[in-house]
Amino acid sequence: MIRVAIAEDHQSLIDGIKLFLEQEHDIEVVGTANDGEALLKLVKLKQPNVVITDIRMPKLDGIEATKCIKAILPHTQVLAFTMYDQKAAVKQMLEAGVSGYLLKNSPLDEVVKAVRAVYNGHRYYDANINIEAEDNSNTKSKGVLTKRQVEILRLVAQGKTSREIANELFIGIHTVDTHRKNMIKILGLHGKGELMRFAIEAKYKFLP
Amino acid sequence: MAKDGLLPAVERLSKNASGINNLKVEVQSFGLDQRLENALEIAIFRIIQELVTNIIKHAKATHAIVHLTNHDNKLNIMIEDNGVGFDPKQLPKTTKGMGLMSIDRRVEHWEGNLTIESELGNGTTIIIDIPV
Structure with missing residues (x-):
């Protein structure tokens, strides 16, 4: 049994x-x-x-x-x-x-x-x-997000714009945008929409 | 560097820089399994080396991250630190500004662009995009 x-x-x-x-x-x-x-x-x-x-x-x-x-x-x-x-x-x-x-x-x-x-x-x-x-x-890329990137995703999930995220995290807007672009690349997503969906579904919680 | 490529060199650099003045430097890379043109790799390494040196000398940071993200047609280099920051508008008057200006010129030589985002008390981010 x-x-x-x-x-x-x-x-x-x-x-x-x-x-x-x-x-x-x-x-x-x-x-x-x-x-x-x-x-x-x-x-x-x-x-x-x-x-x-x-x-x-x-x-x-x-x-x-x-x-x-x-x-x-x-x-x-x-x-x-x-x-x-x-x-x-x-x-x-x-x-x-x-x-x-x-x-x-x-x-x-x-x-x-x-x-x-x-x-x-x-x-x-x-x-x-x-x-x-x-x-x-595993061997090619660590494929992980930094703490900052996870913070940005959390705010993306709340529907915040790059400017709002920049203000909240005390960083520049270009820094936020670059992180967003890099995360799309790192996570193998296509475009901002997919990143937002990823963020909303909170999939980032399961990244190492 | 010529033998191992850019990424191992940057990782070694970050390891060596960690521990100086309580600083911890991390590298986060993506898609750098292929080698770039040798001269470009060396140029990029020197730029990163200088930026990390700037952090050690001026930033009073405890944490810095070097991001290297390959976007197929361009390489994005982003170096963030949690140091004292500065007002980017005030730069050219200082000697540190000279360093950054020379980096800016080198980035331009490779048809890339450089952005500085910093604020007093809130760290500094240097963002460089270089076509590869």
Whole structure:
């Protein structure tokens, strides 16, 4: 029997996965949690074989929760289940110790396959993320944003103009614009609109 | 430098400059895996070297970041520090201004442009775009 715990801040999604998984004769859902702290408690108590976790969760995110789980129960396999497909999120989850990475647009059949795969000691990655590319990107560029750049993104997300951002951070407007252009390049985005969307979706939180 | 290329040279420079006067210099680079023309690499290195020296000598900064971002047709060099800053309009009267003017001339020689953004008490950013 594969004993599974699910962590996810959207209860309806938990209910859906649970319902689906429980139809499988070899899988048992031993508990669910809506945030990272609750997940840790649950994992300590029930010691599941596989944990399915979201990245973005209240209190403790999936990255930190995965690190803790792998530290206390190294044999528990963690499967990331998230909407984040960008390299930095994948990389951080891999570094935290996940054995699989699945995007939330996957069918539930995939989730079952992934649970079985990681339980059996295999790795399981969503076909839509490129793990190979991760490793290459590592050596070429650090691909990370500086503290200042993250600050600028935070303000971009609030719809502020470069001038407003410049005033708020006590830097020049040309400095802000240059950071914006550089971030578009570094993150592989196309244009200001995409940078703003990136900022609003707060994807930068998952950059190292 | 001629052997390893621009980025390792700049990284070495930042390492050597770190620790002097409590300064920490970091390098953030993107897309510099290909070598540039040798003369251009040397010119860019000298400019960065001089700007970092300026920070050590004048800025009283504790933190500086050298950004090198390759935009395919141009290289963006941005050096930020959290030092005392200055009024860029007052520059030409000082000797430091002479240094920056000479950098400006060299950047122009490579058909690039240089922007200085600084304010008393709020650090300095030097931004250079050079076609590559």
